[in-house]
Amino acid sequence: MRxxxxxxxxxxxxxxxxxxxxxxxxEVLPHGELGYGVFFDALREVRANAAGLLECxxxxxxxxxxxxxxxxxxADGLQWRAGDEVVLFDRDFPANVQPWRRLAGRGVRLRxxxxxxxxxxxxxxxxxxxxxxxxxAASHVNFATGFRLDxxxxxxxxxxxxxxxxxxxxxxxxxxxxxxxxxxxxFLAAGGHKWLCAPPGTGVxxxxxxxxxxxxxGPAGWYGFHxxxxxxxxxxxxxxxxxxxxxxARRFEGGMANFIGLVGLAAALRExxxxxxxxxxxxxxxxxxxxxxxxxxxxxxxxxxxARSGIVSFCHPSLRAEVLVKRLAESGCHLSAPDGKLRASPxxxxxxxxxxxxxxxxxxxxxxxxS
Numbered sequence: 012m013r014x015x016x017x018x019x020x021x022x023x024x025x026x027x028x029x030x031x032x033x034x035x036x037x038e039v040l041p042h043g044e045l046g047y048g049v050f051f052d053a054l055r056e057v058r059a060n061a062a063g064l065l066e067c068x069x070x071x072x073x074x075x076x077x078x079x080x081x082x083x084x085x086a087d088g089l090q091w092r093a094g095d096e097v098v099l100f101d102r103d104f105p106a107n108v109q110p111w112r113r114l115a116g117r118g119v120r121l122r123x124x125x126x127x128x129x130x131x132x133x134x135x136x137x138x139x140x141x142x143x144x145x146x147x148a149a150s151h152v153n154f155a156t157g158f159r160l161d162x163x164x165x166x167x168x169x170x171x172x173x174x175x176x177x178x179x180x181x182x183x184x185x186x187x188x189x190x191x192x193x194x195x196x197x198f199l200a201a202g203g204h205k206w207l208c209a210p211p212g213t214g215v216x217x218x219x220x221x222x223x224x225x226x227x228x229g230p231a232g233w234y235g236f237h238x239x240x241x242x243x244x245x246x247x248x249x250x251x252x253x254x255x256x257x258x259x260a261r262r263f264e265g266g267m268a269n270f271i272g273l274v275g276l277a278a279a280l281r282e283x284x285x286x287x288x289x290x291x292x293x294x295x296x297x298x299x300x301x302x303x304x305x306x307x308x309x310x311x312x313x314x315x316x317x318a319r320s321g322i323v324s325f326c327h328p329s330l331r332a333e334v335l336v337k338r339l340a341e342s343g344c345h346l347s348a349p350d351g352k353l354r355a356s357p358x359x360x361x362x363x364x365x366x367x368x369x370x371x372x373x374x375x376x377x378x379x380x381x382s
Contacts, residue, residue, distance in 0.1 A: 013343040013344070013345065014343065014344045014345065014364070014365035014366075014368040014369055015345050015361070015365065016344070016345060016346045016355040016356055016357050016361065016365060016366075016369055017345050017346050017347050017354075017355075017356055018205060018206055018208075018321065018356045018357065018358045018361075019154065019157075019182055019205060019206075019321065019322050019347070019354060019356035020205070020347045020354075020356070021204055021205065021211075022204060022205045022206055022207065022208040022209070022358065023208060023358075023360070024208055024209065024210055024275065024279070025208045025278075025279055025282055025360070027278040027279070027281070027282050028208065028209055028210065028275035028276070028278040028279040028282075029275070030278070031274050031275055031277065031278035032210065032271050032272070032274055032275045032278075035049060035050070035270070035271060035274050036271060040271075047270075049274070050268075050270040050273070050274065053270070053273050053274045053276075053277040054074060054268065054273055055069075056277040056280075056281070057072075057074060057215070057273055057276050057277045057280060058070075058072045058074070058261070060277065060280035060281060060283075060284055061215040061280060063284055064184065064185075064189075064280065064283070064284065064288065065184070065189055065190070065191045065199070065217060066189075066190040066191055066192045066193075067191040067192060067217060067219075068220065070220065070258070070259035070260060070261075071191075071217055071218055071219060071220055071259075071260050072215055072216070072217060072260055072261075073215070073216040073217075073218065073260035073261050073262075073263045073264050074213070074214070074215060074216075074261070074264050074268060074273060075200065075214045075215065075216045075263075075264070076202075076212050076213065076214060076269060077202040077204075077211075077212070077214050078106055078107075078179055078181045078200045078201055078202040078214055079106045079110070079200075080200070080214070080216070081198075081199075081200025081201075081214060081215075081216035082106065082107060082110050082148075082177065082179060082200050083110050084198075084200075084216060084218075084226060084229050084263050085110075085146070085175075085177050085198045085226065086110035086111055086113070086114065087110070087228055087229070088225075088226030088227055088228045088229050089145070089146070089175075089225060089226065089227070090225075090227055091114055091117045091118070091119050091145070092118070092145075093117065093118030093119075094118060094120070094143055095114075095118070095119045095120070095143065095145035095146075096119070096120045096121070096122050096141065096143040096144045096145060097111045097114065097119055097120075097121055097122070097144075097145060097146050097147075097148055098121075098122045098123075098124060098136070098139045098140055098144055098146070098147040098148065098149075098174075099111060099121055099122070099123055099124070099148055100123070100124045100126070100131060100148075100149060100150065100153075101123050101124060101125050101126045102126045102153070102155065102350065103149075103150050103153065103154075103179075104150060104153075104154040104179065106179065107148055107149075107150050107179040108148075111146075111148050119145075120143070122139045122140075122141075122144070123139065124136050124139045126153075126156075128314075128315075129153075129156035129157075129158055129314035129315040129318075129324065130153070130156065130158035130315055130318075131158065131160060133161070133164055133165075133168070136165060136168055137168050140168055140169060140172055140174060141172065142172060144169070144172050144174040145174060145175065146174060146175040146176070146177055147165065147168075147169050147174055147175070147176050147177070148177050148179075149162075149165055149176065149177070149178055149179070150178070150179040150180075150181075150182065151178050151179065151180045151182065151183040151189075152180075152182035152183045152318075152320040152321075152322065153182070153315075153322075154182055154322075154349060154350075155322075155324060155349045155350035155352055155354065156314045156315045156318065156322070156324045156350075156352065157182075157314070157315050157318035157320045157321070157322025157323060157324050157354075157356075158315045158318050158320070159183070159318055159319045159320045162176075162178065162189075162194050162196060163193075163194050166194065166195045166196060170195075175197045175198070175222070176195075176196045176197050176198075177196070177197060177198040177199070177200075178196045178198065178199040178200075179200060179201075180199050180200065180201040181200070181201045181202050181205055181206075181214075182205065182206070182320065182321070182322065183201075183206075183320065184201040184206060184207065184215075185201075185205070185206030185207040185208070185283060185288075185291070186206045186288075186291060186292060186295055186320065186321040186358075187288060187291070187292040187295075187320075188288045188289060188292065191217060191219075195219075196217075196219075197218075197219050197222050198216070198217060198218055198219070198222065199216070199217040200214065200215070200216045200217070201214055201215055202214035203215070203272075203276045203279065206321065206358065207276065207279050207280065207283065208279050208282075208283075208358070208360075209272070209275050209276040209279040209280075210271075210272040210275045210276070211272070212269045212272045213269060213272040213273055213275065213276040216260065216263065217260070218260045218263070223258070223259075223260065223262070226263070229262070229263040230263060230264065230265030230266070232264060232265035232266040233266065234261075234264070234266070235256060235257055235261065235262035235263065235264060235265070236254035236255065236256060236257065236262075237254055237255045237256065237257050237258070286359065290359070291358075291359040294359035295321045295357065295358065295359055296319075298357040298361055298363075298366055299318075299320075299321060299322075299323050299357065301363075301366050302323040302355050302357070302366055302369070302370075303316055303323050303325075305366070305370040306323070306325045306353075306355075306370070306373060307325075309370070309373055309374055310327075310328060311325040311326060311327055311328075311353070311373070312325060312326045312328065313325045314326070314352060321356050321357065321358065322354055322355075322356045323354070323355045323356070324352045324353065324354050325352065325353050325355075326351075326352055326353060327353070331351075332348035332351055332352055332353045333348045333351075335348075335353065335373075335376060336348040336353065338376050339369070339372055339373075339376065342372055342376075343368075344368055344369050344372045346369070355369060
């Protein structure tokens with residue numbers, strides 16, 4: 012039996028998503044444009060279900076191929092001024108660092124929040140934000156330690172300075188409730204290939220309605236303009252290029268989409284909403300609680316014991332995480348070792364036996380490799 016506890020790396024695509032993608036490959040693609048209405052229905056469903064998960068308006072959701080693409084819409088789209096500052100977090104995932112580092116060529120300065128004990132202190136965040144802060148770029152959950160940032164507190168710190176808040180939520184969306192109706196982040200991006208259990212090359216981007224026009228540069232896909240389809244149907248006399256942008260986030264979606272992948276994402280979101288995020292979060296909390304307690308009893312050091320996310324990060328007193336992860340994989344137990352730490356990340360679909368198997372293997376390999 013294989014125990015899979017690496018949803019923070021790559022999620023296992025669920026059977027409803029696989030079946031939906033297989034169906035369109037077999038029943039739609041061989042017929043060319045004749046069945047493409049199915050794809051446009053899937054796009055609308057993804058926006059609606061993503062908005063339902065995030066408690067926002069579907070018009071605030073755009074479909075993107077990955078988290079990085081969503082973050083770049085903000086980094087590349089805002090009109091930066093020399094002297095602007097961006098607040099970043101030490102030991103964050105590179106996808107939420109590199110787009111902002113590139114702004115140095117425009118005179119933008121970076122301010123860093125240090126990591127302490129696997130997480131971040133709000134006092135340090137407050138100290139990094141100042142009058143010149145244009146944007147705070149935060150990950151909701153740290154990819155390696157599992158530390159979960161309090162987004163409401165972060166927004167409260169940014170607001171007095173008029174600073175925007177952009178969130179990488181790839182390690183949280185699909186694991187816990189998040190209401191963008193009450194948590195006033197400005198932008199959020201999340202790929203579908205982790206906790207949403209959707210195929211790679213899919214994701215969602217949230218842009219608060221009032222911020223749409225602040226993103227001046229993005230994909231100029233033809234469908235992002237109001238009236239684009241009318242000019243093709245009505246023909247001569249109606250054909251024009253000077254069209255207004257759509258008053259919705261889908262103006263950022265560019266051209267031809269990853270239709271097959273988005274059909275899978277639609278099915279994955281449908282299943283997730285059917286289970287309910289409260290139930291998902293409760294189940295993940297039960298599994299991660301067992302893992303934290305179990306690895307601590309075995310003598311491993313748990314980082315962020317109160318992380319409140321789907322990630323349990325821990326270290327052996329003497330053994331390298333990379334070596335131990337390799338041995339565990341060879342025995343059929345899959346987790347990962349980012350930033351030199353053992354990382355177990357179960358989803359609500361994870362069986363209790365998978366956790367038992369991991370704890371058993373950690374006991375066996377830990378003792379064997381020390382002897």
